[in-house]
Amino acid sequence: MPTGYTKFIEDGEIKSGDEFLMLCARAMGACVSMRDEPLSNPIPKKFTECDYYYESLIKAEKEIKRLEEITLEEAQKELDAAYEKRQKNCQEAIRKAKGLKKDYDNIRRQVAEWEPPTAQHTELKKFALEQVDISYVDTDFSYYEKLLTKPKKTAAEWLKSKIRQNKERADHFRQELQKEQTRILERNLWLKQLRESLNKSIEGAL
Numbered sequence: 001m002p003t004g005y006t007k008f009i010e011d012g013e014i015k016s017g018d019e020f021l022m023l024c025a026r027a028m029g030a031c032v033s034m035r036d037e038p039l040s041n042p043i044p045k046k047f048t049e050c051d052y053y054y055e056s057l058i059k060a061e062k063e064i065k066r067l068e069e070i071t072l073e074e075a076q077k078e079l080d081a082a083y084e085k086r087q088k089n090c091q092e093a094i095r096k097a098k099g100l101k102k103d104y105d106n107i108r109r110q111v112a113e114w115e116p117p118t119a120q121h122t123e124l125k126k127f128a129l130e131q132v133d134i135s136y137v138d139t140d141f142s143y144y145e146k147l148l149t150k151p152k153k154t155a156a157e158w159l160k161s162k163i164r165q166n167k168e169r170a171d172h173f174r175q176e177l178q179k180e181q182t183r184i185l186e187r188n189l190w191l192k193q194l195r196e197s198l199n200k201s202i203e204g205a206l
Helices: 017-027 029-034 051-069 072-113 119-139 142-149 155-197
Strands: none
Touching: 017 155, 051 155, 072 119, 072 142, 072 155
């Protein structure tokens, strides 16, 4: 039975070793970003940088500039809105966790009371109980209870914290962008070297 790659040989779409090597190159690190794309999609001439890191860096830098220019009165308004949203989110999370715990307790009780019809069914009961027990972590709402009682910061404290957070985000995205640029250069070099080593006639098609 052919694989996803050798299927192209059986279908007659690939007729040379060079073409097959280019197809298989999709499984290598340089082309890893194409792993979820259909094998029929051609490998590009060059890989380009993902916009995510650059756009995230620009966004963080703009937010730093904005925060550094707002007044304490404006900061207070944003702080009040963020605090109110946090309190509501915590209350909702606690409500959901309590409801989920009730559901898990009910299911666990029913599974625990179930009598396996044969010894071969015992592992099923054990596995089901383990799954519920593992998932109990989702019913712990102590974090949200603590967050509810956490005092509100002053406008100055909030503003300083937000600026620091965005500077850390900007530094992170700046570093990731540099790594991404290096990765792209290395991947394109690998691809260039591969194409140059293969038959010139397939360069334009693969």
